[in-house]
Amino acid sequence: MNTFQSIFDYNKKKKSILTLGTFDGVHIGHQKILQKLVKEAKASDLESILLTFFPHPRMVLKQDEKIQLLNTIDEKSKLIEKTGVHTLIIHPFDSTFSELSAEEFVKKILIDKLNLAKIIIGYDHKFGKNRSADINDLIILGKKYNFEVEQISAKEIDDISISSTKIRKALLNGNIELATSYLGHDYSLFGLVVEGEKNGRTINYPTANLKISEDYKLIPKNGVYIVSSFIDNKTVFGMMNIGNNPTVQGISESIEIHFFDFNEEIYAKEICVNLLSRIRDEKKFDSLDELKKQLDLDKEYSKNYILKI
Template identity: 55%
Template structure:
């Protein structure tokens, strides 16, 4: 898959295009991408996803509080696995939002992407103030010689419902439901940074994960069963999202992962952690010894789960 972080100036292939933010690429989105890829192959065209970053709400509504299921890098990784030919990540700006519907169609879809077919939702709106709809797009298709395939209300509802359910599930710590709708494991990607090494003193050394993207949705505080791929090997562990109330009292949130049977130095490495299941809420214990006892129970719970589901 080729990835462009702007509209390519020298793109010559004729294409089938779909357009959207595709946050939390999930089972509803995957159905659309599958249709796109299959259509392109049958027609001898290139399959193209045109997506936008930052999220339009961040730009137009100055909504700094919006939380996305995937970072843009995670989104790219998942789309690559779906057999897509080209991913274009268009920087969304206020100037771009002011393009008229016809300017968007003629300048971007036709002149730059050479679209011969657009696969899009029945409720899609585009152009300045989102003033144009799918009927307008079909009329432009006749004018500029491309077909429009309409995604049904049922399929679009599945997409919107899935996104809402995924966000709600993650906020509640229900990663099983989130993973079901994603069709893969929810992931957190970040760099391992030095912590206070308190885990070493109690026999549970942890990797402290720093996620630079402030827009990334972080699930409910608590303990989770996780895995990562490191040097082409699957490594399992348990992760705590929380403030470590037993050890410190500054309420600063951290994401710490204890890997099982793992001794490598991974400081400054970027890891993608996949969340398999949730163990419990975060707790404050009366003593460090009580915390150690609970962590050992969490480890046993995690290993039992891994042996049952991932052996």
């Protein structure tokens, strides 16, 4: 997959078929659209292009609202690549771009820069300054500039919207299996392993402390999870705690992973942690010994769960 960080970095080569949107989560609804895009591109000898934006438009237009996204832009890129899309364009969204009229967007961007032959778009898509134009305007502009418009049905759009909402709700409720069923892949957290308090070492449960730099990344409900990671070309399983470690008077929230049967040094490495299932809520114990007893039970439960995968 070819990736460009701006529309203006892309040099058109052949006629394109395009879809656009945020595609947060790249869940099963999104995947169906992208599969359709790739299939039609191959059938018509067109270049498949996904145009997305970063920052998310709401980060620019509604800065007073805290936004939580299922993917960082790097995570989203990797998921999109798996769909077979030929070209991903991640265009910076800013106030200047938001001022483009509908026709300016079509002529200057879609036609002049992206050499559009066909666009696959939701029936309820709004575009142009103040989102003033809709699918009917796009169809009229398609006739004027000689490109085809294929509408994504109301049912497909509703499914996508419902899926995104349910995924976020499921993660915030700690229902990992439900989120996975809508995503079509494991929900993951990507970050840098940093130094922690090292309290886990005193009870034989050393942990890798994960720092996620993107503050917009949605973090699931506090608690203990079964996880996996791919480190040094092998899959490693473990259990992860999201919370503030109340047993040792933790103050700030942290993400800590104890990997099973793993002794390699991974400080200062970036790792991706896949969430498989949630075990329990975070709990304050009366002593470190009580905490260790519970972790022993968690580990046994986790290993039995992993055997069934």
